[in-house]
Every structure is written in C-alpha cells, then in structure tokens.
Amino acid sequence: MHRVLVTGGAGFIGSNFVHHLVEHTEATVTVLDKLTYAASRAALEPLPADRVQLVVGDVADAAMVEPLVAAHDATVHFAAESHNDNSLNDPSPFVRTNLVGTFSLLEAVRKAGTRLHHVSTDEVYGDLELDDPGRFTESTPYNPSSPYSASKAGSDHLVRAWVRSFGVRATISNCSNNYGPWQHIEKFIPRQITNVIAGGRPKLYGAGLNVRDWIHADDHSSAVWRILNHGRVGETYLVGADGERNNLEVVRMILKHFGRAEDDFDHVADRAGHDLRYAIDSTKLRTELGWAPKYPSFEEGLARTIEWYRDHEDWWRPAKHAVEATYAAKGQ
Numbered sequence: 001m002h003r004v005l006v007t008g009g010a011g012f013i014g015s016n017f018v019h020h021l022v023e024h025t026e027a028t029v030t031v032l033d034k035l036t037y038a039a040s041r042a043a044l045e046p047l048p049a050d051r052v053q054l055v056v057g058d059v060a061d062a063a064m065v066e067p068l069v070a071a072h073d074a075t076v077h078f079a080a081e082s083h084n085d086n087s088l089n090d091p092s093p094f095v096r097t098n099l100v101g102t103f104s105l106l107e108a109v110r111k112a113g114t115r116l117h118h119v120s121t122d123e124v125y126g127d128l129e130l131d132d133p134g135r136f137t138e139s140t141p142y143n144p145s146s147p148y149s150a151s152k153a154g155s156d157h158l159v160r161a162w163v164r165s166f167g168v169r170a171t172i173s174n175c176s177n178n179y180g181p182w183q184h185i186e187k188f189i190p191r192q193i194t195n196v197i198a199g200g201r202p203k204l205y206g207a208g209l210n211v212r213d214w215i216h217a218d219d220h221s222s223a224v225w226r227i228l229n230h231g232r233v234g235e236t237y238l239v240g241a242d243g244e245r246n247n248l249e250v251v252r253m254i255l256k257h258f259g260r261a262e263d264d265f266d267h268v269a270d271r272a273g274h275d276l277r278y279a280i281d282s283t284k285l286r287t288e289l290g291w292a293p294k295y296p297s298f299e300e301g302l303a304r305t306i307e308w309y310r311d312h313e314d315w316w317r318p319a320k321h322a323v324e325a326t327y328a329a330k331g332q
Helices: 010-023 062-070 083-090 092-112 146-168 188-197 217-230 247-256 285-287 296-310 315-331
Strands: 002-009 028-033 053-055 072-078 113-121 167-175 178-179 203-205 213-217 236-239 245-247 265-269
Touching: 002 010, 010 028, 010 217, 010 245, 028 062, 062 092, 072 217, 083 092, 083 146, 092 113, 092 146, 092 167, 113 146, 113 217, 146 167, 146 296, 178 217, 178 296, 188 203, 188 247, 188 296, 188 315, 203 247, 213 217, 213 247, 213 296, 217 236, 217 285, 236 285, 245 247, 247 296, 296 315
Parallel strands: 002 028, 002 072, 028 053, 072 113, 113 167, 167 236, 178 213, 203 265
Antiparallel strands: 213 245
C-alpha cells in the first residue's frame, strides 16, 4: 500500500490516521477533504509535503473522486458527517456525505479495481441497557437511533452489497467513541476539557449515566492499518479498547486532573434519543489480526489528551465562544 487515499483526512480521526501513516509507514498519502467546520488544515500542516497532499473536494463529487481513487493503491474512507446533535437539527448533509459519498466512492473503486477500507461506528447497532452484560459483536443486528447512525448503517450496507454484487475488495470497521488530539470542541471530551481550561464548568447531559466505550485515536489508526493490510476482504472488524466509562465518570476524571472538586459541573438538558450504552467486543480483531491497543488505560490516554488541549489553545479558542453559544441556545 504505497499510495493511500484518505477521505476525510483533515478531520479528527482521519488526520490522526494520516499522522500514523507518516510516522509508522513509508506510504505517500493524498487527503480528500471538503474542509467543513469540523476539519482542520492545521492538523496536516506539521506533516512533510513530500508525503502528504491535500485535495479540497467533496467525496460525493464522482468526477473528482474517480481519478483520485484510480491513482492510489488503496482508499481509506473516513469522510462523514458525525455529530449527533447536528443530525437532529438537519439530517440532509448526513444523507449526502455518508450515503451519496460512499456510493460515489464505491463506484470509483469498482471501476479502478483497488482496495477499500470503510470506517464506520458502533452507533449503527443502537444501544445496550445499562445493566446488560453483553457487548456489540460483528453479528449484532443493526438498530440505528439517529439520522447520523442511520446514515452510517446505510453506508455499511452499501459496502457489503458492492462486495457481494460487484466483487469490490473492501473491509469494514465499526469503532467505539474516539478521543485524542484535533477533535472538534463540540464533542463531549474536548468540550469539557476546554470548558475547564477557559475557566468554566463542564456540562453534563442529564444524570450522566450514559456509557461510552472510549478508544484513543492512535489506537483506532493502528487498527485500521492492520485491517487494510491483513483483513479478509468482505469482513467486518469491531475496534475497541475496553474503555467503558459513563459520562459522569469522565467529567469527574477531567476535574480531578485539574485539581477541581468532583461536583464542579453543571447538569444540562439531555439530548433527544440519547443512547444508553455502547460496548465493543474486539475479540475478532485481536485474535485474527493480532492487534492490541497502545493505550489500554483510558486514564493515561485522557491525561495526554488534556495536555494536548492545554498546549494547543491557539487552535481551539477562536471557535470556543460560538460553540458554547450554540449549546446555550438549546439549554445545553
């Protein structure tokens, strides 16, 4: 895989993957990114120009996508609209990017005969009860609960159909909640971190009992690269690092890191249709492909992430006021 096309490579998870490729492989990378509000040129600026090229464009633009796919050995498809709150306000960009974008990419890969890896989410499986001892596996039925997760579920089904109907050489991964550098401050963990750095208080949806299975973006990146190179075509692999924590626990960990009292936060209105619990069983990935996370300790990964946001205030502070104003208008 000497030439890799990464869609959405200026976004949070995609840019971390590009950094991973530069650090751990000899591949040259082309990033295709629409540069929406959630993307960042700054995330790619430290990378060498002879290894990484940015092409600004829409993954749903078939005329742009086709020649790019044909010029690369493999495509890793991160491009997606992903913020649940935004999908509740306006689902249309989620349909265009996550469904039409995946369709245009699949058609380009079908024509070029190249390798594809499609990056998806555990949210396609819906949620688990808080007292359910089980976890999502590759055979868990799909049960999406938001426009975001429904659009991602649809994109997964498109990939599987193109594998079966047209012989496209593709794999799929469904990953748990990511955290780490370059994540937009509208998301849960960076919002709480930046609230504290800015002198405010964390904001907790409802009682804060909703559970997420957290994984550092570096670990997600290494898993995707392992699947791309060694995964079986047509297979799905779940990616997780056994990082289950409820939102209240995460907020208290952040407050503790800053030496603040554990109750120094505000309860805010809960999100509509807020899923209760996500939990990933990554046994297949670990046993078949020999993958293991670099950050098995969520506490260590979170501490490193907090320090990154402390060191990069110039990146997130310009957007902070507008993000908080949007939440405040919704009582959140």
